[in-house]
Amino acid sequence: MTFRPRQPYTGIPRWVSGLAVLAALVVVLPLVAIVARVNWGNFIPLITSESALEALGLSLRTSAASTLLCIVLGVPLALVLARASFPFQRLLRSLVLLPLVLPPVVGGIALLYTFGRQGLLGGTLQVLGIQIAFSTTAVVLAQTFVALPFLVVSLEGALRIGGQKYEAVAATLGASPGTVFRRVTLPLILPGLASGAVLSFARSLGEFGATLTFAGSLQGVTRTLPLEIYLQRETDPDAAVALSLVLVAVAVAVVALAYGRTGAPAGRGPIQRPTAPLTTGGSVR
Amino acid sequence: MKRTLITVASAMMLAAGLAGCAGSSAPASTAGAPSENATEAKTLTVFAAASLKSSFTGLAETFEAQHPGTRVSLSFAGSSDLATQINQGAPADVFASADTKNMDKVTGTGLVDGEPRVFATNTLAIAVPAGNPAGITGFQDLARDGLRLVTCAKQVPCGAATATVADKAGVTLRPVSEENAVTDVLGKVISGEADAGLVYVTDVKSAGDKVDSIPFPEAASAVNSYPITALTAAKDKESAKAFIDLVLGSDGQQVLAKAGFGAGVK
Amino acid sequence: MSFSFRAAVAERHFDVSLALGPTETVAVMGPNGAGKSTLLSTIAGLVRPDTGQAELNGRTLFHLGPGTHQWTPPHRRGTALLAQEPLLFPHLTAADNVAFGPRSAGVPARRARDIALRWLAEVEAEDLAGRRPTGLSGGQAQRVAIARALAADPGLLLLDEPMAALDIHSAPLLRRLLKRVLEGRQAIIVTHDVLDALMLADRVVVLEKGRIAEDGPTREVLERPRSLFAAGLAGLNFVTGTLTAAGIRTAGGQGIARDLEIAGHLEEPGEPGQAGAAGLPGAAVFPPSAVSVFLTDAHGSPRNSFPVEVTELEPHGDQIRVRGGGLAADITPAASAELGLAPGMPAHFVVKSAAVSIYAT
Numbered sequence: 001m002t003f004r005p006r007q008p009y010t011g012i013p014r015w016v017s018g019l020a021v022l023a024a025l026v027v028v029l030p031l032v033a034i035v036a037r038v039n040w041g042n043f044i045p046l047i048t049s050e051s052a053l054e055a056l057g058l059s060l061r062t063s064a065a066s067t068l069l070c071i072v073l074g075v076p077l078a079l080v081l082a083r084a085s086f087p088f089q090r091l092l093r094s095l096v097l098l099p100l101v102l103p104p105v106v107g108g109i110a111l112l113y114t115f116g117r118q119g120l121l122g123g124t125l126q127v128l129g130i131q132i133a134f135s136t137t138a139v140v141l142a143q144t145f146v147a148l149p150f151l152v153v154s155l156e157g158a159l160r161i162g163g164q165k166y167e168a169v170a171a172t173l174g175a176s177p178g179t180v181f182r183r184v185t186l187p188l189i190l191p192g193l194a195s196g197a198v199l200s201f202a203r204s205l206g207e208f209g210a211t212l213t214f215a216g217s218l219q220g221v222t223r224t225l226p227l228e229i230y231l232q233r234e235t236d237p238d239a240a241v242a243l244s245l246v247l248v249a250v251a252v253a254v255v256a257l258a259y260g261r262t263g264a265p266a267g268r269g270p271i272q273r274p275t276a277p278l279t280t281g282g283s284v285r
Numbered sequence: 286m287k288r289t290l291i292t293v294a295s296a297m298m299l300a301a302g303l304a305g306c307a308g309s310s311a312p313a314s315t316a317g318a319p320s321e322n323a324t325e326a327k328t329l330t331v332f333a334a335a336s337l338k339s340s341f342t343g344l345a346e347t348f349e350a351q352h353p354g355t356r357v358s359l360s361f362a363g364s365s366d367l368a369t370q371i372n373q374g375a376p377a378d379v380f381a382s383a384d385t386k387n388m389d390k391v392t393g394t395g396l397v398d399g400e401p402r403v404f405a406t407n408t409l410a411i412a413v414p415a416g417n418p419a420g421i422t423g424f425q426d427l428a429r430d431g432l433r434l435v436t437c438a439k440q441v442p443c444g445a446a447t448a449t450v451a452d453k454a455g456v457t458l459r460p461v462s463e464e465n466a467v468t469d470v471l472g473k474v475i476s477g478e479a480d481a482g483l484v485y486v487t488d489v490k491s492a493g494d495k496v497d498s499i500p501f502p503e504a505a506s507a508v509n510s511y512p513i514t515a516l517t518a519a520k521d522k523e524s525a526k527a528f529i530d531l532v533l534g535s536d537g538q539q540v541l542a543k544a545g546f547g548a549g550v551k
Numbered sequence: 552m553s554f555s556f557r558a559a560v561a562e563r564h565f566d567v568s569l570a571l572g573p574t575e576t577v578a579v580m581g582p583n584g585a586g587k588s589t590l591l592s593t594i595a596g597l598v599r600p601d602t603g604q605a606e607l608n609g610r611t612l613f614h615l616g617p618g619t620h621q622w623t624p625p626h627r628r629g630t631a632l633l634a635q636e637p638l639l640f641p642h643l644t645a646a647d648n649v650a651f652g653p654r655s656a657g658v659p660a661r662r663a664r665d666i667a668l669r670w671l672a673e674v675e676a677e678d679l680a681g682r683r684p685t686g687l688s689g690g691q692a693q694r695v696a697i698a699r700a701l702a703a704d705p706g707l708l709l710l711d712e713p714m715a716a717l718d719i720h721s722a723p724l725l726r727r728l729l730k731r732v733l734e735g736r737q738a739i740i741v742t743h744d745v746l747d748a749l750m751l752a753d754r755v756v757v758l759e760k761g762r763i764a765e766d767g768p769t770r771e772v773l774e775r776p777r778s779l780f781a782a783g784l785a786g787l788n789f790v791t792g793t794l795t796a797a798g799i800r801t802a803g804g805q806g807i808a809r810d811l812e813i814a815g816h817l818e819e820p821g822e823p824g825q826a827g828a829a830g831l832p833g834a835a836v837f838p839p840s841a842v843s844v845f846l847t848d849a850h851g852s853p854r855n856s857f858p859v860e861v862t863e864l865e866p867h868g869d870q871i872r873v874r875g876g877g878l879a880a881d882i883t884p885a886a887s888a889e890l891g892l893a894p895g896m897p898a899h900f901v902v903k904s905a906a907v908s909i910y911a912t
Contacts, residue, residue: 118477133478134433134461165638171625172595172632173703175655180626183651187642212469216462217438223463231465234365235440 031248038245039238046242054220055228056246062136062224063204066143070151070200073144075193078155079185083164093156100149107145108213115141116214138215139222143204150203151196158192159185198258202251327355329524330376332367334383334511336407336467336487340544341381347540348531355524363466364388364442371396371516378519379528381511383407384442388512398519401512404532406547407485408508409446411499412474412492419480424501427481428456435470435479438463443470446507447483453506471496485509487545508547554707554737558593558603558613565589565600565761571707576738578752578769580745581780585758587741591709594739595632596625608706626655631705635712637696639684645695646671646680652703670698674728690721694728701732708738714747726750745773745784757781775818776836777912779805787836788878791912794833798855798909802832806877813855815907833911841906842880844873845899846890855907857900861892875900 039046046052081093099107113119115132125132132138170184171177186193208226215222217231225247232240329348333341338361345357360367360377364387371377372394380397381404382388388401413421419432427434436458437444444463451458461479464470470482475495489498513532515525531537538548557568565586571577579587592598594605596612599622605612612628614621631652639648649667650660658666671677674694684692693713700708713729714722730750733740740751748755748769755772757765757780764778776782782789790807792799794817803809813835848856859876866872870881873892880900882890892898 112476112478116476116478165634165636166640168595168597168625169632169634169638170640170651170655171597172628172630172705172709173652173655173699174626174629174631175651176626177624179655183654184640187640190642212465213472216435216473217464217469218460218462227465231438231440233369234363234438234465237369 034241034244034248037241039242042238043242043245046236046239047246049239051219051223051228052225052239052243052246055223055225055243058136058139058220058223059205059225062139062143063201065140066147066204067197067201069140069144070148070204071193071197074148074151074155074196074200075186075189077148078152078159079181081152082156082159096152097149099146100153104146104207104209105213108142108210111138111142111145111210111214133214134216134218134222136215136221139207139211139224142210142214143207146207146210147200147203150199151193154196154199155189155192158189162188195258198254202254202258205247205250205254327521327524328358329355329378329521329528330358330360331379331381331528332360332362332371332375332377333379333381334364334367335361336383336485337361337381337511339491340540340546343540344531344537347536348528351531352524352527355521357528365390376518377516378521378525379513379515381513381532383509383511385510385512386442388514391514391516396517398515398517398522398525401514402529402533402549403510404513404529404537404549405511405541406508406549407487407511407545408504408547409443409450409483409501410486410489410504411501412471412482412484412489412496413480413499414474414477415495415497417497417499418477421481421499423499424450424454424503425456427458427483433478433480434458434460435462435464435473435482436460437467437470437483438465441465442509443467443483443485446509449507450483450503454503485545490545511546511549554605554607556594556603556605556612558600558605560589560593560598560600560761562601563589563761565593567758567761567763569756569763569766571737571739573737574735575754576733576736576740576752577754577756578748579739579741579756579758580743580748580784581758581764586761587758588711589761590758591632591711591739591741594628594707595630595709596623596628597632610706629704629706630709631700631703632709632711633696633700633713635715637684637687637689637692639687639692639695639699641684643684644680645676645682645684645687648684648695649699649702651699656703666702667698670702671695673701673732674698688721689717690725693717693721693725697725697728697732706737708733708736710738710740710742712741712743714742714744748784749773755781775908775910777834782834782836787838788842790835790878792833792835794829794831794909794911796829798904798907799833799835801835807857808876811857813907813909814904815855815909816905817909831911833909835907835909837902837907839867839872839879839881840870841902842878843901844880844882844886844890844892845901846897848899855902855904859898859900861894861896861898863894864892873898873900 077096081089081096112133114121115125115138116122117126117133132141166184166188167180170180175183206226207224208230211222211224212227217223217227223231225243229240229243229247232243331341331345341359345359348357349355364383367380368382368387368390371380371391380388380391391397392401411421411424411427413419421427426432436447439445439448447458462473464473467484467488470484471488471492473479474482475492486498489496513529515522515529519525533549542548553573554571556570559566563586567586567590569577579590581587589598593600594612600613600615602616604614604616607629610623611621612623639645640651643651646664646667649670650663653663653666654660668677668680671680674697676691676694676698679687679691679695687695697713714725717725726747733751740747742748752769755765755767755769756763757772757778759778759780765772765776765781772781773785776785776787776789779789790799790801790813791804792801792813795812798812798814801807801809801811801813815835815837848858857876857878859878861873861875863874864871864887867881871884871887873880873882873887875898878900
């Protein structure tokens with residue numbers, strides 16, 4: 001750490017910088033290891049094999065579908081959690097965030113006992129002629145289950161920071177709740193929604209445990225890229241490494257999309273919202 | 286400080302090499318074990334295929350009783366994971382694989398001390414949920430329309446065996462899922478999601494009464510061999526050899542037979 | 552065509568009833584936490600009172616009580632709210648912001664835009680039409696916000712300290728503009744600035760602790776305040792007590808001793824008989840400029856003398872304002888220097904009876 005004249009004083013102790021370097025290594029080194037392991041001579045054939053392309057295609061399709069589902073379901077949920085007040089609200093919020101910390105396998109088991117044949121809704125679904133287990137729908141459900149909290153968290157943050165002042169003003173100007181949602185709330189949370197959706201997509205793309213437990217693994221139907229990598233490891237480590245690199249590349253692209261433009265999470269957005277509440281107090285003179 | 290950093294960095298590099306599998310933490314813990322009681326007890330580290338868990342746990346106890354002062358540290362995982370770990374330098378004394386293919390991976394890198402010996406065999410069986418709701422009676426039934434069959438993927442040993450059996454029997458299987466491991470197949474049968482699954486006889490046995498087993502003659506066309514060997518890295522060649530002898534001896538064979546394994550090749 | 556309002560919010564100790572004539576503008580003043588914003592929020596429908604009833608131009612805004620639960624949601628009330636901050640929608644241009652009200656009412660886009668441009672012209676901001684809120688100064692944004700509120704064609708305009716967030720250069724311009732657009736409208740303006748009340752309002756309502764402490768024409772309230780707050784606004788000393796034949800006997804409190812006799816001239820246009828008023832609660836009111844400061848008790852002609860301890864000295868125009876015993880005195884800097892005044896010193900505030908107004912409160 002040499003002192004550079006242009007740099008303002010940071011006050012970071014040397015040992016903190018040392019640990020920071022180590023922390024960066026913990027993340028970066030394994031990624032470097034993957035790149036180092038890639039069999040570059042065979043890279044293109046490895047990632048363009050039929051099973052690899054099908055897995056990648058399936059991953060992209062299901063992740064897009066689950067992201068859409070997350071938006072359709074997550075926006076209302078975040079709105080209700082952030083704005084409404086009802087009994088057991090805190091409990092519901094904690095429960096909704098649970099998939100963030102739950103081991104994915106547990107999520108898979110939970111989904112199995114919900115949508116599976118012997119599950120909570122299994123009987124009803126069977127009567128309706130709907131089979132979810134072992135289908136692409138199951139993959140989308142598993143991904144939605146693990147990705148929804150990401151969207152809800154980033155959106156609820158954006159909603160809370162913003163408060164409801166704009167919505168209140170819009171209502172007094174004669175806008176119905178529907179109009180307020182469409183013309184004020186949605187545009188205001190758009191940056192948060194975008195970064196939440198990107199994170200959800202990334203999480204869906206990486207989903208593994210719940211899919212393996214709940215959806216099974218069949219080429220073109222339920223075998224997403226992570227499952228394909230896991231399987232290829234058994235016989236063809238080179239293919240597994242090459243596909244891992246593809247997944248890393250997609251993840252990097254996604255993270256760059258979400259964080260890259262501003263260099264900060266887009267959740268807060270470029271919009272500066274005034275901080276004084278509308279309905280309470282006046283200024284002190 | 287610099288030296289510590291280099292140590293941590295190299296540890297991370299090792300971790301990176303072993304990354305990506307749930308079982309990778311096991312060798313790390315066994316690696317630390319010898320230093321704890323290096324003065325007193327010796328530790329024998331055995332890497333064994335996951336299907337051997339109950340049999341080898343019992344055999345390790347027997348071994349410890351017969352060899353006071355030697356502790357057996359067991360690490361169970363998929364055979365290919367174990368082979369990868371050994372090739373990456375994991376400190377194992379004995380390796381018991383569920384197939385010859387993964388044993389060959391280790392033999393190929395010259396880490397095997399002597400010739401691997403087959404100590405058990407395993408054959409496929411049809412597992413169905415308790416009560417056999419789909420009414421499966423034989424291998425031909427697995428090709429039935431609308432039947433939810435789960436098998437192993439052909440990339441893993443049980444899947445390869447499944448493919449061989451189906452090929453020999455002239456039956457085209459259309460599984461709804463091709464799993465990475467027998468435990469995943471078994472799990473889907475136990476939960477009732479699948480109508481039937483193809484797993485090993487030993488797996489059905491260990492599942493108890495949660496699944497019913499339907500043996501089928503075609504299974505004989507794919508007999509899976511379990512080889513065992515000492516590794517060149519073994520610190521205590523005596524103990525390693527003694528453990529292998531126990532597995533191949535009458536005590537070991539009795540335990541394995543009880544778990545459903547076929548006899549090994551003497 | 553008028554507005555009537557009565558509401559109680561127990562949680563905020565709020566209980567106010569208020570009525571406005573068809574073209575009346577009322578200034579609501581009072582200390583922080585008095586309930587001014589609660590009043591506006593309740594009228595706008597952002598806060599639901601426990602009980603009460605309000606009507607605007609024949610439409611029931613709410614009627615809450617035992618057995619009745621009528622409630623009109625905010626967007627059907629026609630009570631546009633203009634806050635301290637402009638709160639322009641950041642994703643819309645100034646023109647689209649102003650057009651928001653008409654658009655919400657179902658006016659087609661083109662016509663809404665015409666309306667918006669007309670109102671922007673009205674607030675001298677037509678050149679800002681295409682700008683985003685982030686590119687506007689505080690004063691410009693507040694002008695656009697006024698246009699936006701007016702474009703919604705509200706039956707009652709609610710203004711919550713519209714000038715409070717502006718710098719001293721923008722405020723006068725906006726005040727003039729408000730005076731013009733509020734002409735002939737029903738409006739309630741919450742303000743801390745007595746100038747707003749004087750310039751913009753026909754009437755002043757003083758809120759204290761969630762209740763109306765005073766309500767009357769602006770001039771009357773400022774000339775003859777009946778609350779400490781209003782007296783403070785008017786810059787007058789205000790001492791409460793009981794009316795006597797020659798003045799009042801103080802009730803104590805606010806730093807003023809109990810049972811002090813203050814002589815003055817009784818002003819009670821409604822009640823000519825002095826004797827009849829005795830015993831009623833009243834106030835003695837006098838300007839700080841009429842108060843002299845002495846170091847010793849100096850009795851002369853009919854004078855009131857209050858022994859005080861000086862608590863504060865501060866510049867006040869070209870005078871020095873001396874505070875002590877809950878009263879204020881304005882003296883020249885020369886006099887202050889001559890007396891050698893400093894906080895903590897004992898002194899006497901002396902005021903001629905002729906300068907003291909006494910009236911029932």
